[in-house]
Amino acid sequence: MGETPHRSADAGTGGTRVTQSHEWPAGASARVAEAPVSARTPGGNGLGGGGALPRNRKFGAERAFHGLTLAAGAMVLVIIVAIAAFLIAKAIPALRANTANFWTFEGWFPNDNPPTFGIGALAFGTVLSAALALLMAVPVAMGIALYLSHYAPRRLGNSLGFLIDLLAAVPSVVFGLWGRDYLIGPVTDLSGWLNKYFSWIPIFGGEGPYGNSILLGSLVLAIMVLPIITSLTREVFLQTPTANEEAAIALGATRWEMLRTAVLPYGRPGIIAAVMLGLGRALGETIALALTLGSTYAISFNVLESGGNTIAANIANRFAEANDTGRGALIASGLVLFAITLVVNIIARAIIYRRREFTESAA
Amino acid sequence: MKLQRYGTIACLALAATLGLSACGSDNNEPTPGASASGSAAAVDCGTGTVNAQGSSAQKNAMAEWIKAYQQKCQGTTINYEGTGSGAGIQAFIAGTADFAGSDSALKPEEQPQADAKCAGGKALNLPMVIGPVAVVYNAGSGVDNLQFKPATLAMIFAGKVTKWDDAAIKADNPDAKLPSAPIQAVHRSDESGTTDNFTKYLSKTAEADWTFGNAKAWKAPGGVGAAKSDGVASKVKSTVGTISYVEWSYAENSSLNLAKVQNGAGEWAALTAESAGKTIAGAKIEGQGDDLKLSIDYNTKEAGAYPIVLATYEIVCSKGLAADKLKLVKGLLGYAASAEGQTSLTELGYAPLPETVRTKVETAVKNLS
Numbered sequence: 113m114g115e116t117p118h119r120s121a122d123a124g125t126g127g128t129r130v131t132q133s134h135e136w137p138a139g140a141s142a143r144v145a146e147a148p149v150s151a152r153t154p155g156g157n158g159l160g161g162g163g164a165l166p167r168n169r170k171f172g173a174e175r176a177f178h179g180l181t182l183a184a185g186a187m188v189l190v191i192i193v194a195i196a197a198f199l200i201a202k203a204i205p206a207l208r209a210n211t212a213n214f215w216t217f218e219g220w221f222p223n224d225n226p227p228t229f230g231i232g233a234l235a236f237g238t239v240l241s242a243a244l245a246l247l248m249a250v251p252v253a254m255g256i257a258l259y260l261s262h263y264a265p266r267r268l269g270n271s272l273g274f275l276i277d278l279l280a281a282v283p284s285v286v287f288g289l290w291g292r293d294y295l296i297g298p299v300t301d302l303s304g305w306l307n308k309y310f311s312w313i314p315i316f317g318g319e320g321p322y323g324n325s326i327l328l329g330s331l332v333l334a335i336m337v338l339p340i341i342t343s344l345t346r347e348v349f350l351q352t353p354t355a356n357e358e359a360a361i362a363l364g365a366t367r368w369e370m371l372r373t374a375v376l377p378y379g380r381p382g383i384i385a386a387v388m389l390g391l392g393r394a395l396g397e398t399i400a401l402a403l404t405l406g407s408t409y410a411i412s413f414n415v416l417e418s419g420g421n422t423i424a425a426n427i428a429n430r431f432a433e434a435n436d437t438g439r440g441a442l443i444a445s446g447l448v449l450f451a452i453t454l455v456v457n458i459i460a461r462a463i464i465y466r467r468r469e470f471t472e473s474a475a
Numbered sequence: 476m477k478l479q480r481y482g483t484i485a486c487l488a489l490a491a492t493l494g495l496s497a498c499g500s501d502n503n504e505p506t507p508g509a510s511a512s513g514s515a516a517a518v519d520c521g522t523g524t525v526n527a528q529g530s531s532a533q534k535n536a537m538a539e540w541i542k543a544y545q546q547k548c549q550g551t552t553i554n555y556e557g558t559g560s561g562a563g564i565q566a567f568i569a570g571t572a573d574f575a576g577s578d579s580a581l582k583p584e585e586q587p588q589a590d591a592k593c594a595g596g597k598a599l600n601l602p603m604v605i606g607p608v609a610v611v612y613n614a615g616s617g618v619d620n621l622q623f624k625p626a627t628l629a630m631i632f633a634g635k636v637t638k639w640d641d642a643a644i645k646a647d648n649p650d651a652k653l654p655s656a657p658i659q660a661v662h663r664s665d666e667s668g669t670t671d672n673f674t675k676y677l678s679k680t681a682e683a684d685w686t687f688g689n690a691k692a693w694k695a696p697g698g699v700g701a702a703k704s705d706g707v708a709s710k711v712k713s714t715v716g717t718i719s720y721v722e723w724s725y726a727e728n729s730s731l732n733l734a735k736v737q738n739g740a741g742e743w744a745a746l747t748a749e750s751a752g753k754t755i756a757g758a759k760i761e762g763q764g765d766d767l768k769l770s771i772d773y774n775t776k777e778a779g780a781y782p783i784v785l786a787t788y789e790i791v792c793s794k795g796l797a798a799d800k801l802k803l804v805k806g807l808l809g810y811a812a813s814a815e816g817q818t819s820l821t822e823l824g825y826a827p828l829p830e831t832v833r834t835k836v837e838t839a840v841k842n843l844s
Contacts, residue, residue, distance in 0.1 A: 221692055223666070292706065296713055321659045321716040324699050407664030407700030418659065418699035429702055433559045433666035433691055 199447040206440025214444070218409045220426060222441035223434060229441045231423070231448050233409045238422040238449065241326055241401065242394035244415065245333035250387055252334075253341035258371060260342075261349040273346060280339035288403035291332035292324075296404075299328045303416040318417040324406035326420040332400050337390035344389065348382030349375055381464045388460035395453055401425040423449040518810050520548035521803030528556040529563020529576030532668050532722065533604040533787040535823050537576065540811045543819065547810075551803055560668055560787075567790055568592060573800050574791040574808075576603075578668030580761075580768040581790060589790065596794025596844075600768040601836050603811055605826040606785040607751035608673055609726040610734040612718040613711050614639055614654060621648050622735035622743045629681035631718060632660045634697040639716070647737075661710050661719035664700030666691035672785040673720045679773040680739075680782070720783070723751075724824020736783060739774035744781040748826040753780035756829035765793060765839035767832070784826070794844055805843050812837040 207214060209227050217230025256276065260269045303322035310316040352375045360370040376383075401422050407429060408419035427442045434442060527537075534557035541553045555576070558566070563575035568588045580600040581589055589598035610628065612621060618639075623631075627643045630636040636643050640653040663670045668691065675689035687694040701710040704721050708729040711717045718734075723746060726733055735743040744750050755769070757777040762768035773782045789808060796804060810816045817827035828836065 221690070221694070223692065224690065293709055293713070300714070319657055321657060321714050323714050324701070324710065402664070402702050403706065405700075407702070408697070410696075421664075421700075429665040429700075430692075433561055435561060 196447075196450070199443055199450060202440050203444035203447050204440075206437050207444050209437050210441070218411065220409055220430065220441070222438040227437045227441065230409075231445055233411045234421055234423045234426050234445060235448055235452065236411045237326070237405070237420045238395060238424070238452065240413075240415075241330045241333060241405075241420065241422055242391055244326065244330035245337060245394045246387060246391055248331065249334040249338045249341060249390065253338050253386075253390075254345060254383070256338075256342045257346040257349055258375075260346050262367070262371060262375065273343070276339045276342050276346075279335075280343065284336060284397060284400045285403070287332050287336050288400035291328060291400065291404040295331065296323050296328060299323065299325070299331060303327060307416055315413050315415050318414050322416050322418065324404060324418045324420075326405070326415045329401050329405045329420060329422075330415075332404050333394045333397055336397065336400060337394050340393060341386045341390045344386035345379065345383050348379040348386070351382075352378045384460060384463050388456065391456055391460075392453060395449065395456065396424055397422075398424040398428045402428040518544065518547045519802060519806035520551070521799065521801075521806045522551060523799045523803055524552040524554070525573045525800055525803045525807065526554045526571065527563075527574045527576065528554075528558045528566050528572050529790075530560045530578045530668060530787050531557035532578055532606050532785060533576050533825075535724070536604045536811075536820050536825055539819055539823060540807065540816055543816070544807050544810050548806065553803070553807060564589070564790065567598070573796065574789050574804060577788050577790055578671065578785060580788055592795070593792035594795035596792055597766070599766045599791055599793050599839060600762060600788045601765075601791060601808070601812075601839055602755070602767055602769050602786045602828065602832060603789045603808070603836065604787045604820065605751060605755055605828060606669075606787060606824075607723045607746055607748075607781060607826050608669055608676075608720050608783045608785055609723050609731075609746050610718070610720055610736060610783070611708070611711050611726045611731040612734055613715055613732065614718075615656070615715045618651060618653065619732050620735075621651060621732070622737065623647055624737045625677065625680035626684050628736070629677045629684035631658055632662070632677065632698070633685060633687070633695050634660070635684065656716050659714065659717045660698040661701055661707055661717050662693040662695075662698050663704075663707060664693075664702050667704075668785060668787070669704065669720065669722060673783060676773045676783050722785075722824060723826075727824055736781065738777070738780050738782045739772070740776045740778060740780075742779065744779060746781045748821050750779050750781035751784045751826040752829040753777045754782055754784050755786060755826075756831055758786070758832075760835070765842050767835055767839060769832075791843065793842070796843070801843065805840060808840045808843075809837070812840050 206222060206227070210222070210229055211226040212219070212228035212230055214230055216232050217228060218233045220229045220234075221227065222229045256272075260273050260276075264272065300321070300323045303325065304320065306316045307318070307320070307322070311318075356374040356378065357370055360374040365373060402425040405420045405422065405425055406418035407421050407425070409421060410419060412419065423445045427446060430438065431442055534555065537555040541555060545551055545553065557576075560575075560577040560579065563572060563577055564581065564585055566572035567575035568585070568591075570592060577600075581598060586598065590596075592598065610623065614621065621644075623644075624647055627636065627647050630643055637658055638655060639658055640655045644653060670693055671689055671691045674685070674687065674694070677685040678687070678689050693700065699710070701707045701719075704725045707719050707721045708725040708731065711719050711721070711731055712729045721731075733746050735745050738744045738754075754771060754775050754777065757775045757780060758769040758771045760767055761770045768788075769786050771784065771786060775782055789811075791804060791808065812828075812833060814833070817833060820827060827833070
C-alpha cells in the first residue's frame with residue numbers, strides 16, 4: 113500500500129526515458145495501459161529513439177505474463193462454473209424423485225422408496241451455528257488482535273501471534289474429537305446452569321440431558337475460526353499509519369481513545385473481511401460438527417437441547433451408505449450451501465466496497 | 476506472514492513426528508493372530524491377488540483372517556475395503572470385487588444382477604461373521620444390571636418412555652433403584668447396518684410400540700445422534716441418562732453397562748458369545764443348496780439365546796471365478812469358516828458361528844468351483 117506513491121515519484125523524477133512503459137501516467141492501472149498496444153509504439157514524444165528495445169520486451173515476457181495471469185483469472189470462473197454445473201446435474205434427478213417438500217420437510221431419508229428429504233432444518237442449523245460461533249469468536253479475536261498489536265511487548269506479541277497461527281493449523285477432526293470427548297463435560301454443566309436460571313428465555317429452555325447441542329458445536333466452531341480472524345485483524349491493525357496514531361495521542365487521546373478513533377476505523381474493512389472469511393469456514397465446517405452435534409432434523413432455536421445439524425455435517429454422516437438418489441440429495445444440499453456461501457460473500461464484498469472510500473481517505 | 480510460515484513448518488514437523496511414532500508403536504504391538512496360527516491347520520494356499528470390499532461391520536474380522544492367512548501363505552495379496560455393504564454389492568455386480576461383504580443377504584432385485592457375474596453358477600450368501608448388538612446404558616452410578624423387555628426398549632427409543640423411573644422400566648427391573656431423571660436415547664447419526672438390524676429387531680418383537688419399520692437411517696423422532704459406533708460408545712460413556720445400541724466390541728472396549736434383554740422364551744438373556752450364537756443356531760436357512768441366507772428369528776425360543784444379533788455375509792460366486800482367484804478365495808474363506816478362524820474372532824467382539832451353521836458354510840466354501 114505504502115509503496116505506490118514511491119514508485120510514481122521515482123517515475124516522475126527519472127526523466128531519462130530508458131523504458132517507455134514506465135513513462136505512462138502513474139495513476140493508470142496496468143490493465144488499462146496494456147490494452148492499446150498499437151497506440152504505445154509511436155511514443156507520442158519527440159525523442160523515441162530506443163523504440164526497438166521496449167517493443168521486443170513487450171512481445172516477450174510482458175505478453176507471456178499477461179497471458180498467464182489471464183489464464184489464471186479465467187480458471188477461477190471455469191472452476192466455479194464447472195462445480196455449479198456438476199452439482200446441478202447431479203442434484204436434479206434426486207430433487208425430482210423427492211416426494212416431500214425439499215424446503216420444509218424435516219428429515220433426510222433419500223434412500224427410502226419413495227425418497228423424502230428436506231433442507232430446511234439443515235440450512236437453519238448451518239446458519240445458526242455459524243452465526244453463534246461468530247458471535248462468540250469475533251469479540252475475543254478482536255481483543256486478542258488489539259492486545260497483540262498495541263498492548264503487548266513486541267516479543268510477547270510475536271510469540272503469542274505464533275501460537276495463534278499454530279491453532280489455525282490444527283486439523284478440524286482434532287477439534288471435533290476434543291469437543292466430543294472433553295469439552296462436552298463443561299458444556300453440559302454450563303447448559304444445566306443456564307437452564308436452571310434462564311429457562312424463561314426460550315433458547316435456554318427444555319430439559320436434559322444436555323451435551324451434543326448447537327451450543328457445543330458453535331463453541332468448537334468459535335475456537336476454530338478464532339485464529340483466522342485474529343491473524344487477519346492483527347495484520348490489519350499493524351498497518352495503521354503511525355502518523356494517525358501519533359496524531360490521536362498528540363490530541364490528548366488515551367490509549368483506548370486512540371484505538372477507537374484511529375485504529376478501529378482504519379481497520380474496519382479488514383475486520384469485516386476477516387469476519388467473513390471466518391464465517392466461510394464456519395459455514396463449511398464438516399467433521400468437527402459431525403462429531404459434536406446431536407444430528408436431529410428439527411428447526412429449533414433452543415441452543416441447549418441435544419440436536420442440531422448442518423449441511424456439511426449431514427453430508428459427512430450420510431455419504432458413505434447413500435445410493436444414487438441419496439448422493440443426489442446430498443449434492444443438492446451442497447448446492448444450497450454453495451448458494452448460502454455465495455450470498456455471504458456478496459454481502460461481504462458489498463460492505464467492503466461501500467467502506468472503501470472512507471479507508472482510502474483515512475490512509 | 477513469516478511467522479505463519481514458521482508455524483506451518485513447525486506443525487508439519489510435529490505432525491510428521493507424531494505420525495512416525497504412531498506407526499512405530501503399531502509395529503511393536505504383539506500380533507494376536509501369530510500365536511494362534513502356530514498350530515497350523517491345513518490351509519489351501521493360492522497365489523495372486525484378490526480384491527474384496529463391503530460391510531465395515533466385518534472389517535476387523537476380515538483383517539484378522541487376512542493377516543493369519545497371509546502368514547500361512549506367503550506372497551498372496553488380499554485387499555478388503557470396508558466401504559459399506561451397498562458399495563460392496565455394487566462393486567461385486569460391477570466386477571471390481573471378487574467377493575463382497577454385506578450386512579444383509581442379496582435382495583431379490585440384486586440377485587439376478589449378481590448371478591450374471593457368475594458364469595454357470597449363482598451368487599451365494601455365506602454367513603461368516605456374527606456381530607452381536609449390545610444395548611448399553613448409563614443411568615448414573617449405582618444403577619446397573621438393568622434388563623428390558625423388547626416393548627420397553629421400543630417405547631424408550633420411540634420417545635414414549637422419557638424417565639428412568641417410568642412404570643414400564645420399573646416393571647422390568649423391580650429391584651433396581653431407578654433415578655427420576657430424563658432418558659436420552661442415542662442413535663447412530665450415519666447410516667448403518669447396526670441401526671437396520673436393531674430397528675428390525677424392534678419392529679419384529681414390539682410391533683405395537685415400534686412403528687418406524689427398519690432402515691439404515693434412524694427414523695424415530697427425538698433422541699440424539701452420534702457419528703459411528705465409536706461416537707455412540709463415547710456419548711453413552713460420558714453422559715449420564717443415556718441408552719443406546721452398539722456393536723459388542725465397542726461396548727466392551729468402553730466398559731459400558733450391558734443390559735439383559737428378554738428373549739422369546741421369556742428369559743432374561745445376557746450378551747455372551749455363546750448366547751448370541753444360539754440365536755444364529757436357531758435361525759432358519761432360507762437359501763437353497765449352498766446358499767445359506769439366514770432368517771433370524773428375533774423372537775427365538777431357544778433357551779438362553781440373546782436375540783439382537785447381526786449376521787454378515789460374504790457374497791461369492793458358486794462358479795465362474797478365474798482359476799487363480801478361485802484358489803485364493805477358497806483358501807481364505809475356508810480358513811475363515813474353520814473352527815480356528817472362527818474362534819480367533821471372539822476377542823475382537825464377534826461371536827463364532829455355531830457349529831451347525833459353521834459346518835454348512837465350510838462345505839459350501841469347499842464346493843466353490
